[in-house]
Structure formats: C-alpha cells, structure tokens
Amino acid sequence: MKTLEIDIRRADISDADAIAGVHHAAWLGAYAGIIPHKALTRMVGRRGTRWWKDAIRRAANVLVIEMGGDVVGYATLGRNRARQLPQQGEIYELYLKPEYQGIGLGTRLFAAARKQLRAHGLKGLVVWALEDNTNAISFYAGQGGRDLAEGVEVFDNKALRKVAFVWN
Ligand SMILES: CC(C)(COP(=O)(O)OP(=O)(O)OC[C@H]1O[C@@H](n2cnc3c(N)ncnc32)[C@H](O)[C@@H]1OP(=O)(O)O)[C@@H](O)C(=O)NCCC(=O)NCCS
Numbered sequence: 001m002k003t004l005e006i007d008i009r010r011a012d013i014s015d016a017d018a019i020a021g022v023h024h025a026a027w028l029g030a031y032a033g034i035i036p037h038k039a040l041t042r043m044v045g046r047r048g049t050r051w052w053k054d055a056i057r058r059a060a061n062v063l064v065i066e067m068g069g070d071v072v073g074y075a076t077l078g079r080n081r082a083r084q085l086p087q088q089g090e091i092y093e094l095y096l097k098p099e100y101q102g103i104g105l106g107t108r109l110f111a112a113a114r115k116q117l118r119a120h121g122l123k124g125l126v127v128w129a130l131e132d133n134t135n136a137i138s139f140y141a142g143q144g145g146r147d148l149a150e151g152v153e154v155f156d157n158k159a160l161r162k163v164a165f166v167w168n
Contacts, residue, residue, distance in 0.1 A: 004068040006105070008112040011062035011074065016052035018071035019064065023047050026073075026095035034132045039155040061116065065096070065109045072100040075113045080126045085149060087124030087166050089117035094127070101135075110143055114167070124168050131161040140165040 011019060027044050035043075055076075056062055065073040073096035080090040091113050096105055117125060127145065129136040130153070141147070145165030152159050 005066075006108065007066045008063055008109060009066070011052075011056050011064045013053055013056050015062075015064050015071055016056060017049045019052045019062070019074045020047060020049045022071060022074055022095060022097050023052075025097050029098040030095070030133055030136070031130075034130060034160065035155045036158050039158075061120075063109065063112055063116065065105055065112075067100065067105070072097050073105055073109055075109050077113050077117055079122065080124075082126060082149070082164065085126050085164065085166065087126045087168070089114075089120070089122035089125045091117075091125065091127045106139060107143070124166065127165045128162050129165065131163050137163065143167075 024044050024047075027040065031040050052062075061077045063075045063077070064071045065075075073094075075094040076092045078090060078092065080087050082090075091110070094106065094109060094113065096109070114125060127140055128151070129140060131137065131150075137147075143165075145167055147163045148166045149164040151162045151164070153162050154160075
C-alpha cells in the first residue's frame with residue numbers, strides 16, 4: 001500500500017505556483033458568501049505566482065505542508081502587527097485546500113508555525129479570524145486560543161467583524 005507522507009517545511013521559490021493555487025481555492029472556499037464577490041475576486045487575483053515568488057524572495061516566513069509530495073496548504077507568520085496586543089508573534093494566514101481540510105493537517109501546520117515563531121524568539125501569538133468564518137473560529141478555539149480582542153475589516157462597503165485569538 002502506498003503511504004502518503006506529510007511534510008512541513010519552509011517554502012521555496014519553486015513552490016510559488018502551488019501556493020497560489022492553494023490560496024485561490026482556500027480563499028474562495030472560506031470566504032464566498034462572506035466577503036463581497038468583487039472584493040474577494042480582486043484579492044485572490046492579486047496573489048498570483050509572481051506575488052508569492054516576491055513574498056518568498058523577500059524572506060517572508062512562509063511554511064508549506066505537503067501530502068504525498070503535493071503542496072496542500074501554507075502558513076505565513078512573523079511579528080505581531082497589532083500594537084495594542086502584547087503577544088510578539090502572529091500567524092497572518094493559515095490555509096488548506098478545501099479537500100484536505102478536516103483531517104488534522106491544520107493542527108499540524110499550526111503547531112509547526114508556533115514552533116517557528118518560538119525559534120525566532122517571539123513570545124506569545126496572535127491570530128485574527130473573521131467572525132463569520134465559523135470553521136476558523138472553532139479551529140482556533142480548539143487549539144486553545146483565547147478570543148481576546150475584536151476589530152472590523154471593511155471589504156468594499158461591507159464591514160466584517162474579526163476576532164483575535166491569543167496564546168501566551
Ligand atoms: C481552519 C483550518 C486551517 C483548520 O485546519 P483543518 O486541517 O481543517 O483542521 P483539523 O482537521 O486539524 O481539525 C482540528 C479541529 O478544528 C475544527 N474543525 C476543523 N475543520 C472544521 C470544520 N470544517 N467545521 C468545524 N470545525 C472544524 C474541529 O474542532 C477539529 O477538532 P477535532 O479534531 O476535535 O475534530 C482549515 O479548515 C482551513 O484552511 N479552512 C479554510 C481557510 C481558513 O478559514 N483559514 C483560517 C483563516 S484565519
């Protein structure tokens with residue numbers, strides 16, 4: 001029987017195309033019906049292969065998770081951007097292809113991202129999720145995050161509430 005190996009590693013320039021594909025599928029899957037269609041299409045359109053190549057080249061912290069040699073998810077991480085929160089690290093994005101969700105890969109990728117932030121000496125962690133993204137909200141609550149702060153993000157004319165989960 002063929003076993004499907006799971007591997008998590010830093011992204012390389014050659015992963016840009018695959019990450020763009022994951023981004024496209026995951027964002028449409030997660031946000032269709034939540035973020036207005038035009039804004040969502042625009043956001044996804046901006047993040048093609050070239051955008052991801054530049055991000056990886058600029059030494060952004062991008063992790064990929066592979067299953068059987070295919071990139072099926074990614075996470076981006078770095079310093080916390082919200083000055084009002086004392087946690088030093090942030091996971092900016094964590095996305096899996098829809099057909100690979102719900103089988104434990106997000107839990108693994110989240111643990112790897114936390115480990116990487118710790119290795120960079122960043123203490124504590126913040127993740128923002130849109131309140132209407134109920135899968136993400138239950139996922140982060142399940143990972144032991146405390147929902148501590150709230151904010152609003154405006155997409156075209158639609159204001160959506162977002163929640164910050166923190167880990168100390
Ligand atoms: C949110 C996401 C990263 C979670 O990763 P995942 O691999 O699907 O989650 P896991 O299989 O590791 O599940 C861990 C827990 O999350 C919750 N969860 C995962 N998928 C869920 C779903 N579809 N509905 C409800 N809860 C879900 C469950 O509580 C699960 O707990 P369990 O192990 O007791 O069943 C992933 O589903 C995803 O990429 N979703 C779309 C993009 C997104 O919303 N990203 C986060 C943006 S902030």
